[in-house]
Amino acid sequence: MSLPTSKPGPRPILTAAETRAAEEAIFARGVPVVDLMEQAGAAVAEAAWRYAAMPPTLILCGPGNNGGDGYVAARHLAERGVHVRVAATGEPKTEAAAAMRARWDGPVEAIEGARSAPLVIDALFGTGLVRPLDSALAAELARLTAAAKLSIAVDLPSGVSTDDGAVLSPVPVFDLTVALGALKPAHLLQPSAPYCGRVAVADIGLDGGAARLWEVERPHLPAPGPADHKYSRGLLAVIGGAMPGAALLAATAAQRAGAGYVVLTGENITGGPHALVRRGEAEALADARTGAVVVGPGLGRDSAARRRLRAAMEAGHRLVIDADGLALLADGGISHLKRLAEPAVLTPHEGEFKRLFGDLPGSKVDRARAAAERSGAIVLLKGADSVVAHPDGRAAVTQTAPAWLASAGTGDVLAGIIGALLARGIDPFAAAQAALWLHGDAARRAGAALIADDLPTHLPAALAACA
Structure with missing residues (x-):
């Protein structure tokens, strides 16, 4: 009808x-x-x-x-x-x-x-x-x-x-x-x-x-053409840390979201797809073919984690900062974001947002816009009504997300999807919106009582709907 x-x-x-x-x-x-x-x-x-x-x-x-x-x-x-x-x-x-x-x-x-x-x-x-x-x-x-x-x-x-x-x-x-x-x-x-x-x-x-x-609308994400190869589809590095499972979730999601080559760094990371490449952090960040970096899921908050975040921010690649990375940024790190060549994508939930930016006035859209302007980053303020804001004042809001997404690890999956799209060369503001749509569609396909591990398996169907 x-x-x-x-x-x-x-x-x-x-x-x-x-x-x-x-x-x-x-x-x-x-x-x-x-x-x-x-x-x-x-x-x-x-x-x-x-x-x-x-x-x-x-x-x-x-x-x-x-x-x-x-x-x-x-x-x-x-x-x-x-x-x-x-x-x-x-x-x-x-x-x-x-x-x-x-x-x-x-x-x-x-x-x-x-x-x-x-x-x-x-x-x-x-x-x-x-x-x-x-x-x-x-x-x-x-x-x-x-x-x-x-x-x-x-x-x-x-x-x-x-x-x-x-x-x-x-x-x-x-x-x-x-x-x-x-x-x-x-x-x-x-x-x-x-x-x-x-x-x-x-x-x-x-x-x-x-x-x-x-x-936020369904994005147009064409399938790879005959001239594409693993590097043209995007090489993404996911920086692991204290909780390897979170980084593994982000990396797996990135693979299922279409990245051609995903590197996972960190010690004691086991399991995951055989196609997932393990590599040292310094080597991954120094690789000129690296199109984007995801840092924060399972990173930890100690001195080693702080060093890893700093290295990721200084490597010159497109950047997604999530979870523990946001907690570390809250300790005076926001000012460094404006030095980046291209806006980073920050993915806070409400608690992380308040630690980063304080109690900003206005609607959720107003607050996300103010945070984006202050940080110079694309701010994806998560929730049932996720908002993506650009430093120039543009913003987008999603349709209500499936409530089953309110479970551990789903944010790590979202960070991995964003990273895959950034590595592919998509504009950060557009990549954050497209990732939100894919994330929500995968959740609807996964159905009731989903866990974060379910989402990557439904991303190919969600991606196919955008071709």
């Missing part, structure tokens, strides 16, 4: 202010507000028509333009023969919403005590909400959606903060959210993302071309 969607390519993510600016640009071209609202409401109706097979429907309309979209959707659905009822918080408070209320020729009920319906559409409050819903209204929304078989939110579930994904008041879990014009951060960030359910983007003519934030 298809739904109204935006144009092909990476889907832009707009904040509330960016959405308003994009709308103002449309109005500046002479398009009336009511015409844009008409288009938005019609898109909601079309999405509901395709998604829900249109049982009797109750549309909840708020006082602003989100409510105006609801009145438009009600009219379009009624014209298609759907039994539609409208319940509102009161009279519209914007001129455009009032105009759309006037075009709806059916009755308007009060929300308090309204009967539910098999399909409930929430058009109470959308982009730009900054305060909690009135507790009585939140309770009515919860009651009506709980009694429905399906629920759809217009732009955003009411009670969700647009830019940081905060849940301002109790929010039902919706089956579908119709994002108007573009994705918003709350569609992808935690904790709001799960409340949105499936998200469909309705193209209403907003220009997201100037966006600095995108959704």
Whole structure:
């Protein structure tokens, strides 16, 4: 089943202010507000028509333009023969919403005590909400959606903060959210993302071309050609240390992610594929054919580990720093990152991030951007809603990752995938995003109760999907 969607390519993510600016640009071209609202409401109706097979429907309309979209959707659905009822918080408070209320020729009920319906559409409050819903209204929304078989939110579930994904008041879990014009951060960030359910983007003519934030998309990673060989596919060095199993996970993942030649350094490392080459650290770092280095997984935090990290940073190769490497960087090492010829990729989880950068203000996207600017590195802030940020302010957010990834060693696998893509010659910002997609897809293929060791075996299928 298809739904109204935006144009092909990476889907832009707009904040509330960016959405308003994009709308103002449309109005500046002479398009009336009511015409844009008409288009938005019609898109909601079309999405509901395709998604829900249109049982009797109750549309909840708020006082602003989100409510105006609801009145438009009600009219379009009624014209298609759907039994539609409208319940509102009161009279519209914007001129455009009032105009759309006037075009709806059916009755308007009060929300308090309204009967539910098999399909409930929430058009109470959308982009730009900054305060909690009135507790009585939140309770009515919860009651009506709980009694429905399906629920759809217009732009955003009411009670969700647009830019940081905060849940301002109790929010039902919706089956579908119709994002108007573009994705918003709350569609992808935690904790709001799960409340949105499936998200469909309705193209209403907003220009997201100037966006600095995108959704991570499936990358295009062509298979090797007849002229390729193991070195052209990328030689990656993984620097082992105190916990050899973590480095072995990263190295194995790199092999399965398409690296042509993977070298693993360190003592007492046993097992792993026979194709994995063991070599001394100094030799691996001095090899001019080395395309990238992964340092940190299982490295340790003693003086030997610190020496290994310093050697990796001084070798002049593309660099991924993870796990123990990040802990060592937290002790005054961030300033050295800006001396690198090309941005390193840092892969902290929240705890590592705070040790590196402190309690930065703002949303997860804001914090990752600030950290990238401060360090001069590509910062991949991990989590269910991983964010990749570039020092120049560009950033990308993933779809919610499988929760089973919250287990030991999965970050080591991610570091190995990034390293393989860097060794292949892919731009670090693009490599971090592509690795996130491959990592998540491998996890979905691995299924419930996965462990990190399972992921490399599913990477070839994930990689094949990107050819």
